[in-house]
Amino acid sequence: MELIEYPDGEMMMIDLAGKLASELRQCLLNHDHASFAVPGGTTPGPVFDNLCSANLDWSRVHVMLTDERWVPETSERSNTRLLRQRLLTDRAAEAVYVPLYADAPTPEDKLADLQEALKPELPLSLVLLGMGADMHTASIFPGADQLDLALNGTDTLVAMRAPGAPEPRITLSAKVLREAMSRHIVIVGREKREALELANGLSPAEAPVAAILPGTIVHWAES
């Protein structure tokens, strides 16, 4: 893992958006499209605000989430809602959106269909991830019912429930995240920095983020 420390969060979000844009441009030079997975939650909004106006051929960028909470887009908890409001706007409105949610009572109802739709996107070109203070990344949570499948299985997507997650989740598996061509994590705050350092010495079963740290660039700012 490589750790980049920034003097402040605003600078980090601008710099990281620039790095992601330049990786996407580079990828589009050599491929017909780029598959780009991004997190939800509270952290990535400002990265999206800076990235959505980047000058690149967004019509050849396929954007998807690393994980989704199984709630409709009308919910404040919907990661898709965040993505539509903050990333798939301005120039990035031209991007192709690959959904990780469909209207059905449980993620298991749509798992096979969503997984099928992801096939042409693999391996992912570029992944941006978040991390919780409990050391989960995407929706791979410690103590989750399908943790072993998400960490060690060969499926692309895993549906799961976890003590730390208020609703059912669907998540890209550790295998898909590890096989991505390029991987970044963005975190803010002392608590998450300490969690990251702790995770570095733990097993993925204890600290799921540890499963994808090797080869990952972590971007951190204190506030």
Ligand SMILES: O=C1O[C@H](COP(=O)(O)O)[C@@H](O)[C@H](O)[C@H]1O
């Ligand atoms: O629930 C989630 O949590 C993680 C971390 O979120 P944050 O609010 O602490 O930044 C996020 O990366 C993931 O996509 C999301 O579904």
